[in-house]
Amino acid sequence: MDKVRHNKGAAIILLLPAIILFVSIIIIPIICSGYYSLTEWDGIRDKVFIGFSNYRELFEGEVLRGSIKNMLLLALCAVGIQLPLALVFAILISGGIKGEKMYMTVFFIPVMLSTVVIGQLWLKIYNPSHGLLNGILSMIGLENYADSWLGNQGKVLAAVFVPMIWQYVGYHMLLMYAGIKSINSEIIEAAKIDGANGFQIACRITIPMLMPVLEVCTIFAVTGAFKSFDLIYILTGGGPAHASEVPSTLMFTEIFQKNHYGVGSAIAIFIILICFTSAIIIKRIFKRWEV
């Protein structure tokens, strides 16, 4: 075994398939996008190299700035609402309550459903004339609060965030649940004997020992929010009047509706960069906490 490990030639050959795959489907497309972002290109005719003009044009425009604001807000909601919710549920369920398995399944269903299905579901819920939400509001006498949720610029962002957050609570909960289950039960039993209550155990033992899992969850939640596209596209397409626009929906519009492959690629590069940087920053922050 040692002989094989020290044989660098063998190691390289064995790693080659993975490297080729990684380079050809991840690295090369990123490099291509980087190149496209420096050109003016309609996708069909010849590319014209224009340097950083696309980036300048983008960051001077109001639409991208608005979409970045929405994106940051979404990331904030994901970390501030989605993760705490998932953590609370994970702690409660792993505490051995009745119907543990059933709760796990129920919370995990939205993760398994296709986003298109969830989008259609929420479109029906939000439908202004015969939707569930307005129906319930008028049933309990709050018809004044009924609204066209996805058509009102002031409320559309909140209306879109709710299903986006709801969808992945179960996913994070599952990760955290698995993390909690792997904590040595002797530690918790010892704490119980010492007289710690459920809250104290959660704060002093479970959460600190769960830090590596929380780190992964935070990275997933933040980068997930930064590149979110599908639900917004189905529910509003970024509208009305850019009110629910995020960079990825803007990228889609630029590339496939306006034929601006250059500008669209510039947004893609921006999304990649911001996802990488945020992942690195989150890792640094957690490292400090762990030590």
Add this chain to the structure above:
Amino acid sequence: MKKRLAAILIATFTLCSILSGCGKTTDSSAPTGADDSAKAGGAQTLKIWSIATEGDSSHHAYEAAIADYMSAHPDVTVEMETFENESYKTKIKTVAASDELPDIYFTWGGGFSQPFVEAGKALNLDSYYTDYQDELPQGTMSYATYDGSVYGVPYVVSISGIFYNKKMFEQYGLSEPKTWDDLMNVTKTFLDNGITPFGVSVKEAWVMAMFNDALTLKCVGPEMLDKAFTGSGTGYEDAGFTDAAEKLSELFKMGAFDKNAAALSNDEAVSEFLAGTVPMYVTGAWLDGSIQSGAENPDDFSFMPFPACSDQAVLEDSMGGAQDMLMVNPKTKDADLAANAAFEIAKSLSKYGYQDGAGLAAWKVDYEVEGQSPISERMAECVNEANSLTVWSGTLMSAEDYTDYQSALQEFFVGNIDSKTFVETMNKMLTE
């Protein structure tokens, strides 16, 4: 030594993977199964792409047209592949960029195909068109013609106008409006009775654009609209455009459109029209298909041209034209064969599509047509009587302008901008 060997190995592998990724796949395109016998006799295969998916109203027309062509040309096999409308727009552009277009492909004339023609992705059909000139009127060719040359073969002609609920009009003693004042009268009557007069989708802003196209056409006339939308005129400065924007603003303020339109998709808005809660819907001829299949009583519905709103236009000026067409890949193996097939298939498509009610015939109708819906007959009448046909903004404008136009309409509808700013935005966009 080993290190160097490994480095060379990696370099070769990486290079191979890059090259194989960039290289063109040589398509042997061997047809399978049934036509093996035909192949032996030197058979040729033509590939055709369209958006006539199984659920599409023109699916049957395509199948029948291809079957007709194959029985007339037994040595040619035509293979059709279909794609969903929106994804096709992306697909065809990507494929054109990588030079992998099929022999014959469906596309939209005017602005959409401009880059295809300019980049040499469409065959010049001038010499072939002369054979069919008598059957395919010049008037339908305007969006298939680029710089005086024919590049596309249209098969269906469309028209837009107001689809309306006859029953609701009768209930309130209303007749078809012919002028702006008539239209205001109709709108007010419905509003007074607590009915929203117009169904529309602003979420899918092309529907709102169809309305604004019609209104603007009837305020400025066909020539000026065509020039403004194609960016070859004086932009949006004429008083007629301001007038049109103010009229639209007036309709917004009255509440003439469904107030939830910003949240509704076209399908959702159409379903309210078909259910009889909204009396009018401005869109293209394709709504007839939905009325015939989706309305409880299709005879309750009818079609009328958008009323004339100024002296610049008459009732018989309409939005419409032959926009759907077939183009031929210049890199096809046998250009003559493919070009003739495109014309022959388009001719049959025109006939079958018209008979099925999928659209109005772009080619001369020299056959009996039975079982047309009254709406379809009315639309065919409007096309025949048309003083002018101007195709929609989606075809006239470049893709970029059209996207910006839709987003300006959304801003206008939700009240972020007023009519003055709307005109300024349009002017800036179209003259840049």
